[in-house]
Amino acid sequence: MDKTINVTLKVWRQRGPKAKGAFETYKLNGVSTDSSFLEMMDQLNEQLISERKEPVVFDHDCREGICGMCSLYINGHPHGPDEDITTCQLHMRKFKDGDTITIEPWRSHGFPVIRDLMVDRSAFDKIIQAGGYVSVNTGGAPDANAIPISKEKADLAMDAASCIGCGACVAACKNGSAMLFVSAKVSQLALLPQGKVEAARRAKAMVAKMDELGFGNCTNTGACEAECPKNVSISNIARLNREFLCAKLKD
Amino acid sequence: MSSIGKKTIQSITGGALILFLTFHALMNIFVIISPEAYDAICEFLGANWYALVGTVGLAALVVLHFIFAIVLTVQNYIARGSERYAVSARPKGVEWSSRNMFVLGLVVIGFVVLHLLNFWYKMQLQEILGNELEMSGAEFVQDLFSHPVYCILYMIWLVALWFHLQHGMWSAFHTLGWNNNKWIPRLKCISNIYTGIVCALFFCIPLYYLIINLIA
Known part of the structure; x- marks a missing residue:
């Protein structure tokens, strides 16, 4: 049996480049510690869809750390707290049960937010x-x-x-x-x-x-x-x- | 002007100011070793033409360094974007001083004003105006540092100066293009030691008078 954890997610939600954004808090239970961070985000989106809410928009592509598409500023670090990896290579075993994880988009004048966590x-x-x-x-x-x-x-x-x-x-x-x-x-x-x-x-x-x-x-x-x-x-x-x-x- | 051009000006003016501080520290230390020698140095510099040319040059360096620091800081603030991170962590290996160069610079320049009022106003300016000096150079130093408040203020200032310089020195080499993986840690080490010695020489003086006055 793989281990599962329950986490609280503080996610930046923003409807568009000009819209005012804000944090939304979501509870996500039963996250496998073997899953990747982006799989956890997929799980969050499935939960949101089942609740008839808008899923969170985020960038991703190869999911093996070579394309440079994934981003996410996780708990104060670009690509999360682990070293020398991209967000898609980050695993949920890096987090503990009951953790609150703050997820923000890249924030820079050169990279305007397109929607939620996706930036241009x-x-x-x-x-x-x-x-x-x-x-x-x-x-x-x-x-x-x-x-x-x-x-x-x-x-x-x-x-x-x-x-x-x-x-x-x-x-x-x-x-x-x-x-x-x-x-x-x-x-x-x-x-x-x-x-x-x-x-x-x-x-x-x-x-x-x-x-x-x-x-x-x-x-x-x-x-x-x-x-x-x-x-x-x-x-x-x-x-x-x-x-x-x-x-x-x-x- | 390009971003690298502006930083090059910061590097060159900053480097020149470090050289000035080196000479300044080497001269100052004589005030505790031998007040007579210190007075001789004051006499030698005074309001002679070469000292005045040097003073004007220094003022120009400080003004340039300050103006470009403001321009760079404002541009960097805008570049950061309108929204700030809710959570941000300082990654390991990032010096605290490197993130606070402008604030440290403000502390340094604020005290430079006080310092000029304490010494330059009473010494070189009075000579330029052709007035008799109230006392000798060493006596001015002894007089000011007979107040423990000034000793402590100067000591705090010198710590801020050291933080500013230890990042500034290696950073200047980096901006001027000294690229080499092996030399980055070496340059950082040399900068820490060099600016440490310069600031320690300055630091000795208020510390010396603070202790002397406490004992007396």
Whole structure:
């Protein structure tokens, strides 16, 4: 027999971007500790539907921690109290019987609430469109070993590329800054020879777009790194600062 | 101006102010080691042209640092969104000072005003105006710190200053692009020690007079 717990949920409900939101409290009984957090949310929604109430809207997709779609600010932490995982990888065994769990959407000027716990993260797509790519004239695939890349650089680029663009960094930051995201996207390309060619243009364009979209200024608190489900390092932020300043000095 | 540009100005002005504080602390400590040496330093600086150029430069640094701090803080407040989190936890590894740099900065600048009234107004300004000084530099220090209230106020101020500096120093390197996973903890450690020494040198002076006056 698996263990079950009873929890009280304080969930942010908001009808639309302009509507005034408020917390609603729900009691949910018989939650299996083997279930994931999102399965618990599904259970809540089934209960709400059976009571002829509106289910809670929340984002989710792959439910295996790679797509970056799930969000939720749970008990004061983006992606919940556990470390280095996304909300979909969070399990109910992390909670105790009788716990009150507060669930909020990402709160940031750059991520307006669409409904309930779902926020609009298309600002990240706009930043990527501003320069987070390598322009290539496609031809035959070159030999993989034609351009030597040091293991150290390859590892750093891979670590930066592990960013799934979920927005937890912005949600965690007291300044609503998107620097960890932007720096990871700049670093994964700037570290490699293929991306180096356009590094200056990319850093300038992506930072300009980030500022334009109303994200805050980084003050190096490190909250983003601590809450990042993929452990992206803030040394990427210093790299972005360097790339940006060097690009500006070369103007 | 871009977000990184504004932070670069904060880094450079802040770094320059840390250098100033270093020299300031090294000179001040002589007031308890040798009041004569301290008076000689006061004499050397006084209202000479190089001291005045330095004073104007410092004032410009403080004003720039302060103005950009306000702009950045207001922008960051807006970027946070209109709704605040009902529950928020400070993640581990996040320094308290890093989240309160503006408040700490306000405490520091508030006391700078008091400090200028205590010393600069009575010393350099009077020299600029061509008035005779009431007493020597070391005597001004002894006079002020004969009030235990001032000793304690200055000591509180210096603790706030240290919190501000220990985040500010490594943060400045970070903003100027010193990127390296190994060097982040090292820079933090160096910043803690360096700013700790600077603030401790300052801290010794009110502490020394507080103890001396309590014994006497």
